Amino acid sequence: AQSVTQPDIHITVSEGASLELRCNYSYGATPYLFWYVQSPGQGLQLLLKYFSGDTLVQGIKGFEAEFKRSQSSFNLRKPSVHWSDAAEYFCAVGAENTPLVFGKGTRLSVIA
Amino acid sequence: EAEVAQSPRYKITEKSQAVAFWCDPISGHATLYWYRQILGQGPELLVQFQDESVVDDSQLPKDRFSAERLKGVDSTLKIQPAELGDSAMYLCASSLGPSTGLNEQFFGPGTRLTVL
Numbered sequence: 452a453q454s455v456t457q458p459d460i461h462i463t464v465s466e467g468a469s470l471e472l473r474c475n476y477s478y479g480a481t482p483y484l485f486w487y488v489q490s491p492g493q494g495l496q497l498l499l500k501y502f503s504g505d506t507l508v509q510g511i512k513g514f515e516a517e518f519k520r521s522q523s524s525f526n527l528r529k530p531s532v533h534w535s536d537a538a539e540y541f542c543a544v545g546a547e548n549t550p551l552v553f554g555k556g557t558r559l560s561v562i563a
Numbered sequence: 564e565a566e567v568a569q570s571p572r573y574k575i576t577e578k579s580q581a582v583a584f585w586c587d588p589i590s591g592h593a594t595l596y597w598y599r600q601i602l603g604q605g606p607e608l609l610v611q612f613q614d615e616s617v618v619d620d621s622q623l624p625k626d627r628f629s630a631e632r633l634k635g636v637d638s639t640l641k642i643q644p645a646e647l648g649d650s651a652m653y654l655c656a657s658s659l660g661p662s663t664g665l666n667e668q669f670f671g672p673g674t675r676l677t678v679l
Binding site: 455483487492493494495496497500502540541543545547549550551553554555556559 | 567569590594596598603604605606607608611613619650654656658661663665666667668669670672673675
């Protein structure tokens with residue numbers, strides 16, 4: 452069965468500190484992997500995606516993620532967090548033209 | 564920049580009433596999805612359209628939910644009658660479609676439904 456696990460429900464980091472959000476997936480075929488961000492009451496904005504090729508992908512807002520097939524992981528990183536990064540982050544998996552399967556999300560809080 | 568449009572943004576209704584949500588995907592996007600997001604959870608698929616045809620509605624509660632995309636462009640999701648457990652965010656997404664080697668889905672702002 453297809454599934455995505457985000458082990459951390461809530462993470463708090465200090466502004467300027469580094470960030471890593473974890474994502475593990477289970478998928479029968481070669482996955483397409485995504486990270487989305489959602490502010491309260493808003494829709495989802497795509498941060499970055501992996502389809503194939505280079506396993507380190509760069510996204511918007513200074514985020515990057517690394518696909519590790521051997522670990523079935525696609526962790527999201529940012530070297531220096533800004534207060535405006537506080538939001539809910541969702542990892543998702545899918546294939547070409549298929550519905551996405553989402554994790555339950557990780558809520559990020561940023562403190563001064 | 565092209566966006567997915569949804570309306571209304573917010574809807575409050577009483578249980579047993581009928582509600583309808585509308586979605587207009589990005590122009591040229593053949594595939595349209597409706598997801599439901601319960602508070603504190605990730606989105607879950609309700610229905611997928613390819614042009615005007617339903618591709619996957621296995622998770623759609625068909626006794627009360629219906630969805631259509633008559634001309635293969637915009638789409639309507641209806642609930643009749645609404646139940647308390649239907650309170651959620653309803654998200655519409657669109658993508659270019661098959662044979663593109665892609666699956667980048669663009670999401671609308673969502674409709675927040677509250678059933679009293």
